[in-house]
Amino acid sequence: MxxxxxxxxxxxxxxxxxxxxxxxxxxxxxxxxxxxxxxxxxxxxxxxxxxxxxxxxxxxxxxxxxxxxxxxxxxxxxxxxxxxxxxxxxxxxxxxxxxxxxxxxxxxxxxxxxxxxxxxxxxxxxxxxxxxxxxxxxxxxxxxxxxxxxxxxxxxxxxxxxxxxxxxxxxxxxxxxxxxxxxTAEDFARTHPGGALGRRLLVHVRDVMHKGDALPVVGVGTPFKEALLEMTRKKLGMTAVVDATGSLVGVFTDGDLRRCLDHDLDITATRIEAVMTRAPKTISEDALAAEAARFLEERQINGLLALDGEGRLTGAFNMHDLLRAGVV
Known part of the structure; x- marks a missing residue:
């Protein structure tokens, strides 16, 4: 050659x-x-x-x-x-x-x-x-x-x-x-569970959310100080607020806390319902985790509360949970 x-x-x-x-x-x-x-x-x-x-x-x-x-x-x-x-x-x-x-x-x-x-x-x-x-x-x-x-x-x-x-x-x-x-795309994901597509199409909110004892939640009438302690213990930067029947009525977040610091607030006398965000944004626990990530990004928020099919509070998660799951 x-x-x-x-x-x-x-x-x-x-x-x-x-x-x-x-x-x-x-x-x-x-x-x-x-x-x-x-x-x-x-x-x-x-x-x-x-x-x-x-x-x-x-x-x-x-x-x-x-x-x-x-x-x-x-x-x-x-x-x-x-x-x-x-x-x-x-x-x-x-x-x-x-x-x-x-x-x-x-x-x-x-x-x-x-x-x-x-x-x-x-x-x-x-x-x-x-x-x-x-x-x-x-x-x-x-x-x-x-x-x-x-x-x-x-x-x-x-x-x-x-x-x-x-x-x-x-x-x-x-x-x-x-x-x-x-x-379908879901069928494809089932044959590719280790890939990025599989994670986006197979991981649901219920798979990444904190639930049970790990779910930050306080009742109406809880002192502001105790609500802060609940947020600190559960490390999600928020706590759900429920009424006597367990129904979700609000959420208190790090953002709410920053706004409270701008006012002369008596943390001992103030009750959580006075400073919480009413009608909080939520998502179904059956939603895809990728959908939840898009929800957070579009609204520029860091965390969400999850509800079951009957509208009951079942979990909470933030962007860090989605990152750990490899969804984003």
Whole structure:
């Protein structure tokens, strides 16, 4: 292999050409989509087992990603290496599964070797190739055409545009199945509980609020001084105020305290209802914690009281609680 001098202009031009070829390859897929994709989605929705994705070489890497995308969007899926399938891993495939096999040429010997066994098991076979006349395409129950006019590689050899097209077609299949399945953002969060989206969609106010003995609350008629002690003990910068029936009638916050300091206040004689904020802002304990964070930010306040479905006081929280939960 010999090298030759290249200029910055040469490098940028080749990079732009690569992107243009790959963009054209993906764009061309739109005009070739037909009933085959609809039938493939129907097969995924009807699958009583798992979607088993397989592919050799670069197609295998793309297949791994497609399997992961399917699994995270409501279609249980996993990847099986075709060479390993011939040495025992074929036992992972059952008659209730759908097999999605990828190969640009459609002639990968490792996959062709296991096709008769897949068909004999009764599994539905979907293939994604670049050649509709290939062995894999002709053997399949459903064939998806991922062919490209040329590779982005200057030698037209290295899988580049073809792998991009296959990946995009796999995404189109997964997204179409997601929509047909009625998969929601909440469903997505349940498959991503460790991520930021999962925290935003799975954590509720009841999960972060202080309740029971940790809830700062005093009754109407409580001396101002005792209310301050309750705020100090519970460390939330506020205390709820309830009447004799336990119904919420007000809240006293750090902001209220600062306003009290501007007046000559007798902290021994003053009762909390004289200085509290009436009709305090509240939120349902069933609300998403992310919704509570937006509520606090929009109103530029630091804490909120939470109520149950019957309007009873059940908890309190502040922005620090939301930060600890990773919601903001």
């Amino acid at each position: 010999t090298s030759r001098p290249v200029t910055a202009s040469d490098i940028l031009e080749l990079a732009r050409r690569t992107l243009a070829i790959e963009a054209d390859a993906v764009s061309a897929l739109k005009d070739r989509l037909d009933d085959s994709l609809v039938r493939a989605v129907d097969a995924l929705l009807a699958c009583k087992g798992r979607v088993v994705v397989t592919g050799m070489g670069k197609s295998g890497h793309v297949g791994n990603k497609i399997a992961a995308t399917l699994a995270s969007t409501g279609t249980p899926a996993f990847f099986v290496h075709p060479a390993e399938a011939s040495h025992g891993d074929l036992g992972m495939i059952t008659g209730q599964d759908v097999v999605l096999a990828l190969s640009n040429s459609g002639e990968s010997p490792e996959i062709i070797a296991i096709l008769p066994l897949i068909k004999r098991r009764g599994a539905k076979l979907i293939t994604m190739t670049g050649r509709p006349q290939s062995t894999m395409a002709r053997t399949a129950d459903i064939h998806l055409d991922a062919g490209v006019a040329q590779e982005a590689c200057p030698l037209n050899l290295a899988p580049t545009a073809s792998t991009t097209a296959a990946l995009a077609l796999g995404d189109a299949l997964a997204v179409a199945a997601l929509h047909a399945r009625g998969f």
